Amino acid sequence: MENEEVSDSKSKDLAYSWVSTSRFLFYCQIAIFVALVAGGCYTMYKHRYQGKPEVEVPANTQYNPQYK
Numbered sequence: 493m494e495n496e497e498v499s500d501s502k503s504k505d506l507a508y509s510w511v512s513t514s515r516f517l518f519y520c521q522i523a524i525f526v527a528l529v530a531g532g533c534y535t536m537y538k539h540r541y542q543g544k545p546e547v548e549v550p551a552n553t554q555y556n557p558q559y560k
Contacts, residue, residue, distance in 0.1 A: 551558040
């Protein structure tokens with residue numbers, strides 16, 4: 493009776509069941525990958541390019557400078 497309980501708990505333990513362990517680790521990797529991709533997409537969307545800002549360029553620093 494006690495031997496059955498030990499073998500039953502070993503089949504549920506991750507250290508003794510490589511099938512359960514590898515499946516668990518596979519799903520953890522998939523979840524982490526999806527979370528990183530979603531986070532990266534959100535960050536890129538949040539910090540996206542908003543367009544050219546209107547910048548006033550001084551006349552003396554242009555390609556053909558105009559001095560006073």
